[in-house]
Amino acid sequence: MKKTVASLFIVVLVLAGCAPDFGEEQEEAIIDENIDDSLQDTAIIPKYNLDEENYRVLIDSNLSQARGVITNQVANRLDIDELEEGLRRHSMEVYDPDTYYFQEGQYLTDDILYNWLSRYDEEDQPSGLNPELEKEGKEGEKDNPKYLSHILEQDYLRKTDDDSVELAGISIGIAMKSVYRFRTQLEDGTYSPYYEEEISKKDMMSEANDIAEKIVQRIREMEGLENVPIMLAIFREEEQNSLVPGNFVAKTNVAGDSSSVGDWKEVNEENVMFPSDYGKSTYPDIGATLVDFEADIGSYFPNYVSVIGKGFFQNGELRELTVEIPVSFYGKAELIGFTQYVYGLVLSGFPNTYQLEVNITSGEKQEALIIRDAGEEEGTVHIYR
Secondary structure, X not given: OHHHHHHHHHHHHHHHOOOOOOOOOOEEEEEOOOOOHHHOEEEEEOOOOXXXXXXXXXXXXXXXXXXXXXXXXXOOHHHHHHHHHHHHHHHOOOOOOOOOEEEEOOOOOHHHHHHHHOEOEOOOEOOOOEOOOOOOHHHHHHHOOOOEEEEEEEEEEEEOOOOEEEEXXXXXXXXXXXXXXXXXXXXXXXXXXXXXXXXXHHHHXXXXXXXXXXXXXXXXXXXXXXXXXXXXXXEEOOOOOOOOOOEEEEEEEEOOOOOOOOOOEEOOEEEEEEOOHHHHHHOHHHHHHHXXXXXXXXXXXXXXXXXXXXXXXXXXXXXXXXXXXXXXXXXXXXXXXXXXXXXXXXXXXOOOOOEEEEEEEEOOEEEEEEEEOOOOOOOEEEEOO
């Protein structure tokens, strides 16, 4: 839910640049006070953050130096969103949103990333972090899969006494595959069908640890990052066609005066689809709640398709539940009545111990949205025009 609301507020923020001045000035700051005046960049610091769970993002600052790389490297759009948003979420434990500002990565450029993400080759690609291909063909790919998909950089800055902001820490998300999907070139120049090779979590973590060590050592060689604290987090992707994203599995902090990776802290979180055999067996209470919810909807609206739920769990506890109800409507009154009925079911059938979002859709169109924050007795309903 908060992801949806946040996006709406961002639109308001952008549009506000063209709106009349209502007397609330944004702060302006210089990025990196140590460089020559002619090269200094000016950024606007937003006066307010959206809520306690969001960073203030520098406005008019430089965009990511690796724009577009993530979409070329990570196949599942859901993985992309979770990697980016999840890295910010874990960064909050290190960089307090009350005192740190967020900026997209400025140091790992697209050229650097594509070199690092390639296979290692002593002559042609010595910077490659994926395993060297020791032999050609299907068996060679299976024996040495590409484990690493992407390296995501996020920068965190603090304001100084002279109205400048300086880099105070960075976060690095290391996206690793759970399934290696590949094809090989045949003798006639055509390509084979796609093959898929599952990668165990144990093998993935072993590779990720080696990769993380090399990344930290390389970062320390970059100008401006010699003594900056680094938060590292390992993300395990889901398969390409999964309806839920993967999740972070481990994280660690590297002090500003260190160039080595210490012990990893296990991250216990996962995204689960309902209905599914795994969801039913692992979280039976949530599964049963959604079954009852679906039955109540079916008694009111017999020609709906089904209820689809996606749950985000941390340490075995449900933190966020997103529910989609696809239905065909024949009039606005029918939609309003159905939404009112579903809202009643939400209040009576779901505990308020987690964040809940219900999307009512018709075809590709969003018809209504119901949201309720954890701890709140009531929610908010919006019916789209």
